[in-house]
Amino acid sequence: MLTTRHGVRVLGANDLDAFLALAGADPVVNVFAIHRARTTNLEPRWLGGEMWGRFDGGHLTAACHVAANLVPVEAGVDDALVFAERAVSRRRTVSTIVGPQDAVRPFWERVSGDWGRPRDVRWDQRHLVIDHAPHVAPDPQVRCSVRDDLDTLYPACVAMYTEEVGVSPEVGGGRDLYRARVAQLISRSWSFVRYDGDELVFKAEVACATPDAAQIQGVWVPPHRRNQGIATAGMAAVVKQVRDRIAPTVSLYVNDWNAAARHSYESVGFVETARFATVMF
Secondary structure, three states, X not given: OOOOOOOEEEOXXXXXXXXXXXXXXXXXXXXXXXXHHHHHOOOHHHHOOEEEEEEEXXXXXXXXXXXXXXXXXXXXXXXXXXXXXXXXXXXXXXXXXXXXXXXXXXXXXXXXXXXXXXXXXEEEEEEEEEOOOOOOOOOOOOEEOOHHHHHHHHHHHHHHHHHHHOOOOOOOOOHHHHHHHHHHHHHOOOEEEEEEOOEEEEEEEEEEEOOOEEEEXXXXXXXXXXXXXXXXXXXXXXXXXXXXXXXXXXXXEEEOOOHHHHHHHHXXXXXXXXXEEEEEO
């Protein structure tokens, strides 16, 4: 039974096929939500939250992942406003709102008065995609991380996160949880590193993946080694290895103001396919 006058209800395991069909309209933009649906079967206890669905005549027309990350899925402006109405009826539990600009902006405009002041808002993020061999030669020294890399990789992950997000992932006692996440990515062979002697000079991770696409996160080069071409050759290697082993299409999103990163990705062969926005608490 639908739980609101807007035709919105929490999705469950019986809705998985309908959700995958909806999100499959754009399997690259929606890779995070599809990954979460496939790995949790849309069960709230495994999602750590809920997946909301909006229906019209019994047909699923839009969805919204609501856990630590709130992510609209195939949601237009009207859908975003309907999801926002549901969101403001409860206490905010999400730490990030992220997704296509056209859905995030109206959602945020509706909930902003109730959810409080965000820590940061990034309205212009470029969603980039590559589905072919990289345009530059891959760095042959980029490899999958192994357990023995954890002691050098973990500080680099903390440094990257702090630089990108503006707060350390270790704040509030988060060290063990974040270290476990880094170790988990290593165990999945979703973490990539490049060393120069004993120095870690490049890293990147696969954040989520489906049979159609893999999304990259955490690309980082230490500040004193930047502007040396390390990131470009490193990302070419990551693209090649991910396409060979995980998924045929590789995506990521990058802040509009990060000209150096955008130039590097464009040199590898990434092209813009959408604009994202992120609101962080």
